[in-house]
Amino acid sequence: MEVELKEVLNDLESLKQSLADTSHSAPIDKLKLRVERLANLGNYGPVRRSKVKDMSAEVVDSNPYSRLMALQRMGIVENYESIREFSVAIVGIGGVGSVAAEMLTRCGIGRLLLYDYDKVELANMNRLFFRPEQVGMTKTDAAVQTLSDINPDVVLESYTLNITTVQGFDTFMSSLKNKSFRPNKEGSGVDLVLSCVDNYEARMAVNQACNELNQTWMESGVSEDAVSGHIQLLIPGETACFACAPPLIVASGVDERTLKREGVCAASLPTTMGVVAGLLVQNTLKYLLKFGQVSPYLGYNSLKDFFPTMEMKPNPQCSNVACLERQKEYLLVKPARDAAAKAKKEAEASAATESPLHIDNEWNISVVDDCELDKVDVQSSDALPEGLTRELPSADEYRTPLAETPISPADDLDDLRKQLEALNSA
Amino acid sequence: MEGWDPSTKSTLTQIPLLTTKAGPRDGAAWTQRLKEEYKALIAYTQMNKSNDNDWFRISAANPEGTRWTGNCWYVHNLLKYEFDLQFDIPVTYPSTAPELELPQLDGKTQKMYRGGKICLTVHFKPLWAKNCPRFGIAHALCLGLAPWLAAEIPILVDSGMIKHKDDAASSAES
Numbered sequence: 001m002e003v004e005l006k007e008v009l010n011d012l013e014s015l016k017q018s019l020a021d022t023s024h025s026a027p028i029d030k031l032k033l034r035v036e037r038l039a040n041l042g043n044y045g046p047v048r049r050s051k052v053k054d055m056s057a058e059v060v061d062s063n064p065y066s067r068l069m070a071l072q073r074m075g076i077v078e079n080y081e082s083i084r085e086f087s088v089a090i091v092g093i094g095g096v097g098s099v100a101a102e103m104l105t106r107c108g109i110g111r112l113l114l115y116d117y118d119k120v121e122l123a124n125m126n127r128l129f130f131r132p133e134q135v136g137m138t139k140t141d142a143a144v145q146t147l148s149d150i151n152p153d154v155v156l157e158s159y160t161l162n163i164t165t166v167q168g169f170d171t172f173m174s175s176l177k178n179k180s181f182r183p184n185k186e187g188s189g190v191d192l193v194l195s196c197v198d199n200y201e202a203r204m205a206v207n208q209a210c211n212e213l214n215q216t217w218m219e220s221g222v223s224e225d226a227v228s229g230h231i232q233l234l235i236p237g238e239t240a241c242f243a244c245a246p247p248l249i250v251a252s253g254v255d256e257r258t259l260k261r262e263g264v265c266a267a268s269l270p271t272t273m274g275v276v277a278g279l280l281v282q283n284t285l286k287y288l289l290k291f292g293q294v295s296p297y298l299g300y301n302s303l304k305d306f307f308p309t310m311e312m313k314p315n316p317q318c319s320n321v322a323c324l325e326r327q328k329e330y331l332l333v334k335p336a337r338d339a340a341a342k343a344k345k346e347a348e349a350s351a352a353t354e355s356p357l358h359i360d361n362e363w364n365i366s367v368v369d370d371c372e373l374d375k376v377d378v379q380s381s382d383a384l385p386e387g388l389t390r391e392l393p394s395a396d397e398y399r400t401p402l403a404e405t406p407i408s409p410a411d412d413l414d415d416l417r418k419q420l421e422a423l424n425s426a
Numbered sequence: 427m428e429g430w431d432p433s434t435k436s437t438l439t440q441i442p443l444l445t446t447k448a449g450p451r452d453g454a455a456w457t458q459r460l461k462e463e464y465k466a467l468i469a470y471t472q473m474n475k476s477n478d479n480d481w482f483r484i485s486a487a488n489p490e491g492t493r494w495t496g497n498c499w500y501v502h503n504l505l506k507y508e509f510d511l512q513f514d515i516p517v518t519y520p521s522t523a524p525e526l527e528l529p530q531l532d533g534k535t536q537k538m539y540r541g542g543k544i545c546l547t548v549h550f551k552p553l554w555a556k557n558c559p560r561f562g563i564a565h566a567l568c569l570g571l572a573p574w575l576a577a578e579i580p581i582l583v584d585s586g587m588i589k590h591k592d593d594a595a596s597s598a599e600s
Contacts, residue, residue, distance in 0.1 A: 118540070164525075166450050166492050169517040200551070201525065204518040243521060246555065319447070319521060319558070392555040413457060416464035417486065423471045424483045424496070 005039040051152050055081045055108065064151070065108055077289045084153070086288050087181055087190040089113040091163060091172075091206055093139040095273035096220050096280065097196030098129035103281040104154075105147045111155040111181050112147070113190065114140050115172065117162040127270050155181065164205045173209055192284060193217035196277075198266075200247065200392075207242035210234065211322035214329075216287075220280045226267040229276035230299045231283055237326030239296060240312035243319055246392040272302055301387060308387040319395065430569075438568055440473055442466045447559035449519040450492045459520075459562075460491045466564040481575075482567060484511060491515070494524075494563065500575040502583050505590045511571070523554040524563065526571050534587045537578055546570045 009032060016028045049064070057069035071077040088109055090097045093116040101112055116139040120130045134142040140158035147156055159175060161168040179189040193215055195206045203219060210217045214236050222229040234241060279298055286292045299308040314327050384390075430438075444462040448455035467484065474480045484496035492515045499508040509531060513524040525543045532542035539545060546554075550570040554561055561569075582588045 164516040164518070164522075165514050166490070166517055169451075201516050201518065201522040204522050205516065208518050392552055394556075395558045396556055411461050411465075413461055413464070416461055416468065419468050420464055420471065421485060423468060423475070424485060426475070 002039060005035055008035050009039075048149065048152065055084065068107060077291050080289065083108055083285075083289060084110045085182060086192070087111040087113065088284065088288075089115070089176060089190045089193045091115045091193065091195050092197035092202065093143050094118070094196060094198060095124075095127040095268055095270070096222060096277045097194070098127075098139070098143055099274055099277035100194055100196060100220075100281050100284075101143055101147060102129055102150065103277065104284070105151045107281075107285065108151060109154055111157070113175060114143055114156065114158045115161065115163060116140050117160055117168075127268060127273055163209075164201045169205060169209070172205075173213070176209065176213055176215065188213045188215050190215065191288060194280060194284065195219045196280070198222075203242055203247070207234070208320070208322065211236045211241055211320055211326060214326055218280060218283060218287075220276055222268065222272050222276050224266045226269040226272050227303050228299070228301045229272055229279075230297065231276065231280045231295065232297045233283065233287070233294060236323065237314065237328075237330030240314050241318060241320055241323040241326075243323060244315035245312070246390045246394055272300075275300060275302070299388060306387055308385050310385050310388065434568065434572070437470075437473065437477075438565070441470045441564050441568060443560040444520075444562045445560070447520060449517060449521075450490060450515050451517055456491075463491070463562045463564070466562050470564040470568065481572070482511065484563070484567070487512075498528075498567075498571060498575065500579045502580050505583075505592075507579055507583065507588065507590060520559045520562070523551060523561075523566055523570070526566065531582070531588070535578055535582060537574070544571065544574045546574070549573060 012028055012032050012035065016025055019025070019028075052064065055065040055069055056063055057066060057072065059066045059070075069080055072080050086109055088104055088111070090101050090104075090112060093101065093114050097114075097116070101114060104112060118139050120134045120137050120139055120142050122132065122135055124130050125132060129146070130139070130142055131146075134145070137145075138158075138160045140160050144156050144158050147154065157175070159171060161171055163169055163172045176188050176190055176193070179185055181189065185191075193206060193210055195203055195217060197203055197206070198221075203221075206217060206219075209215070216233070216235045219232045219234060219242060220230070233239065279295075279300065283295050283298070287294045295309060296311040297309055299306075301308075314323065314330075316324075316327065318324055318327070442462075442465055444459065444466060446455055446459040446462055448459040450456055452459075471480070471482075481500065482496060482498035484494055487493040487495045493512070494515070495510070495512045497508055498511045499506050501507075509528045511526065511528060513526050515524055516522050523546065525539075526546070527542045528538075528544060529542040531538060532540070537545045550566070550573075553569055554566070557565070579588075583590075
């Protein structure tokens with residue numbers, strides 16, 4: 001187009017020269033000005049920045065990372081550039097997931113894995129990120145389109161699938177295990193999984209995968225009435241898993257039904273979703289870049305601007321087999337962990353070179369760290385902090401029902417199938 | 427179980443309960459669970475037939491028993507309304523219930539999620555969670571789908587959102 005416009009300009013110029021009558025030169029000049037303006041407009045069109053090899057802290061307008069690298073100069077983050085080594089999987093690219101993906105992309109995260117099976121709809125436009133012209137695209141494709149424009153340095157992988165189905169789950173698991181991005185990384189191929197889904201089934205599927213892979217993950221949610229939300233850190237074996245106890249919800253003070261999926265009837269606000277995405281990614285950055293305190297659970301009640309926090313220990317009777325295995329492993333390494341913590345404490349103490357407050361301690365009085373005691377036992381729901389309630393009841397104690405026909409292993413599956421078919425066709 | 431009508435309650439108590447807690451990824455245990463599912467479905471279908479209350483057909487669409495298809499119907503004002511029924515067994519089954527889908531009604535009612543998944547959150551999910559792993563497909567149909575049809579179909583018919591197939595055919599001819 002640029003070349004074309006230039007030619008038009010040249011033509012106009014020669015036309016002006018060729019005309020003997022100067023009375024036409026004014027309108028021709030006007031035309032030339034308009035063409036020039038059009039040519040300039042083209043300069044503001046989409047420009048893709050090239051990839052950046054190393055993150056620089058140099059403060060110039062053209063450096064996309066100068067403000068992020070300043071976190072090091074301010075003493076907040078020790079090594080910001082390490083963010084380029086991290087892989088984060090985001091499950092659910094909706095109101096929270098898409099915004100979280102954009103935040104991590106702008107932060108220069110190394111690699112993002114995006115999972116969703118839905119398409120962009122006009123009904124999504126009350127939330128951030130997706131644009132009306134993307135309606136009809138899969139959310140994963142639309143996200144890759146926008147994110148790769150914002151920051152071409154980020155490696156993006158998109159998976160259009162439903163993780164709750166057997167097939168989708170298999171692909172989900174193998175994509176998390178894939179270590180081609182950083183072959184020498186320990187554990188799975190990702191550093192963190194973020195669950196930004198809108199239903200219990202998908203959360204349980206993420207929980208299952210992360211328990212099996214011993215993968216740390218964070219869960220997030222926004223209530224159906226759009227006025228409250230939460231984020232939660234889950235470390236298999238160390239903290240309660242999603243199946244350890246019925247899910248927690250932030251009591252909004254109005255209606256306490258939450259953790260529901262997006263239906264035609266669910267309300268949503270760009271504000272609440274943006275706040276929850278912000279809390280989630282802030283916790284993610286703290287976890288990955290090792291600064292501040294990583295929150296184990298943080299609720300958000302927007303009606304009262306109340307932020308309940310808590311910690312949950314795993315349930316030794318959890319119904320999830322993989323969770324119990326992780327709990328066992330965690331207990332096995334407890335002595336080593338205690339020794340490391342003790343050594344760290346001693347190192348800190350010797351650095352301070354403090355003399356004991358009391359030389360003799362006849363009654364063996366010791367000061368106990370009370371943060372351990374604050375942890376909520378997931379089995380007793382009465383112990384929940386103010387502002388939190390349970391969404392679903394726990395499974396009843398298992399009793400063998402009286403009126404039960406015992407199933408002998410001799411029963412043949414094909415036989416049973418035929419019996420049902422016979423009934424169906426009758 | 428408060429708030430449920432006596433006939434649903436008595437039907438429910440007669441559907442055999444399941445004992446094996448296994449999902450589609452659990453190998454032999456899943457086969458055992460599948461057998462129990464069949465037993466419960468056979469008993470429930472037989473019971474419906476003998477009570478002259480037959481209202482669904484369902485069978486496994488793959489050998490693994492992870493996808494099920496069939497149909498269900500509801501009689502309103504002496505007219506029978508019939509719908510396709512389908513669902514997948516989720517990987518986290520039976521901790522999470524199957525999501526029952528009526529694809530033909532997708533987008534016609536608010537009590538439905540995308541893809542025609544009926545809304546079970548309030549009336550059924552808590553019951554399922556409480557009774558895991560004793561409830562199976564038959565229980566999901568009895569306590570999840572049946573009350574949904576009873577609540578939604580009359581509204582959908584009266585509001586004109588769905589038409590009886592004879593009406594639809596005659597209006598198409600005219």
